[in-house]
Amino acid sequence: MTVVQVGAETTTGSPPTEERRRRGVPKWGWNGLSVVLGIGIWWGFSLAGYDIPAPPEVLKRGGELIADGTLADDVLASLGRVLAGFVLGVALAIPVGFLMGWYGIVRGLIEPWVQFFRTIPPLAIIPLAVVLMGIGETPKIFVIFLASFLACVIATFQGVVGVDKTLINAARVLGAKDGTIFARVVVPASMPFILVGMRVGLGSSWATLVAAELIAAQQGLGYRMQSAQLYYDLPTIFVGLISIGVLGLLMDRVLLFAERRLTNWQERR
Amino acid sequence: MIAIDRVGKAFPLKNDRFVALDDVSLSVAENEFVTIVGPSGCGKTTLMNILAGLETPDAGQALVRGSKITGPGPDRGVIFQQYALFPWLTVRKNVEFGLRTAGVPSRERRDRAQHFIDLVGLHDFADALPRTLSGGMKQRCAIARAYAVNPSILLMDEPFGAVDALTRVRLQEQLLQTWSQEKRTVVFITHDVDEAVFLASRVVVMAARPGRIVEVIDVDLPYPRTEELRLSPAFTALRNRVWSAVYHQEPVA
Numbered sequence: 188m189t190v191v192q193v194g195a196e197t198t199t200g201s202p203p204t205e206e207r208r209r210r211g212v213p214k215w216g217w218n219g220l221s222v223v224l225g226i227g228i229w230w231g232f233s234l235a236g237y238d239i240p241a242p243p244e245v246l247k248r249g250g251e252l253i254a255d256g257t258l259a260d261d262v263l264a265s266l267g268r269v270l271a272g273f274v275l276g277v278a279l280a281i282p283v284g285f286l287m288g289w290y291g292i293v294r295g296l297i298e299p300w301v302q303f304f305r306t307i308p309p310l311a312i313i314p315l316a317v318v319l320m321g322i323g324e325t326p327k328i329f330v331i332f333l334a335s336f337l338a339c340v341i342a343t344f345q346g347v348v349g350v351d352k353t354l355i356n357a358a359r360v361l362g363a364k365d366g367t368i369f370a371r372v373v374v375p376a377s378m379p380f381i382l383v384g385m386r387v388g389l390g391s392s393w394a395t396l397v398a399a400e401l402i403a404a405q406q407g408l409g410y411r412m413q414s415a416q417l418y419y420d421l422p423t424i425f426v427g428l429i430s431i432g433v434l435g436l437l438m439d440r441v442l443l444f445a446e447r448r449l450t451n452w453q454e455r456r
Numbered sequence: 457m458i459a460i461d462r463v464g465k466a467f468p469l470k471n472d473r474f475v476a477l478d479d480v481s482l483s484v485a486e487n488e489f490v491t492i493v494g495p496s497g498c499g500k501t502t503l504m505n506i507l508a509g510l511e512t513p514d515a516g517q518a519l520v521r522g523s524k525i526t527g528p529g530p531d532r533g534v535i536f537q538q539y540a541l542f543p544w545l546t547v548r549k550n551v552e553f554g555l556r557t558a559g560v561p562s563r564e565r566r567d568r569a570q571h572f573i574d575l576v577g578l579h580d581f582a583d584a585l586p587r588t589l590s591g592g593m594k595q596r597c598a599i600a601r602a603y604a605v606n607p608s609i610l611l612m613d614e615p616f617g618a619v620d621a622l623t624r625v626r627l628q629e630q631l632l633q634t635w636s637q638e639k640r641t642v643v644f645i646t647h648d649v650d651e652a653v654f655l656a657s658r659v660v661v662m663a664a665r666p667g668r669i670v671e672v673i674d675v676d677l678p679y680p681r682t683e684e685l686r687l688s689p690a691f692t693a694l695r696n697r698v699w700s701a702v703y704h705q706e707p708v709a
């Protein structure tokens with residue numbers, strides 16, 4: 188059999204250069220400058236007599252909290268709760284989202300409840316959870332679970348519903364049955380949606396965590412700030428806030444990295 | 457080989473029915489190359505979906521080798537209007553897809569996929585993702601994927617519709633070359649009159665509203681089809697006949 192080369196064609200769509208440079212200063216250069224400026228303004232307000240601690244004071248308190256192990260314990264307690272709730276939420280959301288997208292009956296049965304609970308901020312569930320589940324770990328993890336489940340189930344469902352019908356037909360004419368179509372077409376095709384749902388879910392879990400710890404806890408970043416509030420201990424509150432922000436950002440970056448790796452087959456982003 | 461017997465298909469509209477195919481009958485012989493040409497919306501894709509087993513007719517029946525089509529089967533390979541490549545799989549993995557579902561062992565799978573990748577000239581792109589390929593290359597990958605499962609019938613829905621004119625001519629020649637060496641029954645849908653005449657031994661002309669066959673024109677030109685043939689008076693005459701059948705259709709009242 189002969190091979191006829193089609194010479195007139197060339198590859199298109201070479202990946203666009205991501206780091207756009209401006210006057211030779213890389214993007215992270217501006218980011219760095221912005222951080223320095225922000226801290227400068229903060230320091231300025233503190234010097235101007237506003238009732239906020241100066242950066243060195245916060246740094247010192249941070250050092251103390253690290254040295255006596257409080258910060259590490261709090262971070263671990265908070266991360267443990269978030270990860271437990273988040274993992275449970277995602278682990279349930281993905282199969283439920285797939286079933287909703289795949290079977291009209293499941294969708295009809297579940298969708299009203301998902302839509303209803305989505306309109307209630309997870310924080311509003313806390314009083315109910317505390318009454319029903321006590322003040323231990325269970326209500327906190329439950330509320331975080333609910334937050335990540337709701338964010339992720341909708342995204343997964345939308346991903347499954349949006350799978351290109353021609354791809355399913357292409358698989359069918361190549362001999363694929365329902366199980367194969369599900370595993371080898373529907374799952375990979377909805378992966379970008381699932382990962383976006385996971386990121387939204389993680390953000391929402393993290394936001395819910397701190398509030399859940401404000402209610403009743405013996406440890407955790409939210410609890411630490413709550414108790415600092417009683418003593419007007421502003422540096423500790425600042426350390427808590429910064430820790431929450433940095434950890435949230437780090438977790439988001441990890442998921443963003445996973446997302447880029449797993450969905451680099453997409454035409455564009 | 458293929459027998460389409462008084463097939464009808466309608467799609468429900470809000471408070472009406474849209475007749476996509478009305479009383480369509482056609483038979484295609486073994487190893488014949490038939491093209492179907494007609495304006496858009498005349499039911500070409502619907503007819504192909506029925507042959508592929510992706511849609512069922514409301515009236516009449518479609519048969520392959522005497523048995524009624526009830527679903528997709530490995531005897532019929534389909535090349536879709538949109539390339540329908542799995543974007544998360546490389547060219548090689550796309551071509552292997554049908555072999556995997558058929559349970560072909562991995563060693564043989566790889567060899568067969570490589571054979572068809574080479575055949576369509578994608579050797580250097582075997583491990584590339586579809587997003588890095590041009591339109592013509594994507595279409596050739598889709599062709600390799602359909603060929604790999606070795607179907608005796610190829611159903612092609614405007615496969616070269618989205619590639620530029622120059623590439624299209626090359627792809628047509630390549631398709632005929634492949635067909636002449638490994639004979640298959642081909643049903644090729646197009647809206648390009650030149651393409652319909654150049655490829656086929658028979659051109660089926662369809663019309664819209666309702667979707668139906670208006671004329672079947674025999675193309676008594678010899679294979680292999682060459683460039684000279686494309687410029688010959690005989691080709692032009694046939695082309696003009698098909699053209700007027702397509703573009704001067706009397707509307708049905």
Ligand SMILES: Nc1ncnc2c1ncn2[C@@H]1O[C@H](COP(=O)(O)OP(=O)(O)O)[C@@H](O)[C@H]1O
Pocket residue numbers: 467468474476494495496497498499500501502503667
């Ligand atoms: N699933 C569907 N539901 C409703 N109408 C459809 C559906 N599929 C096709 N049609 C209609 O049937 C007609 C024929 O479609 P199609 O077979 O795709 O035509 P062609 O491929 O010749 O352009 C079109 O007018 C289209 O709008």
Ligand SMILES: [Mg+2]
Pocket residue numbers: 500501537613
């Ligand atoms: Mg069509």
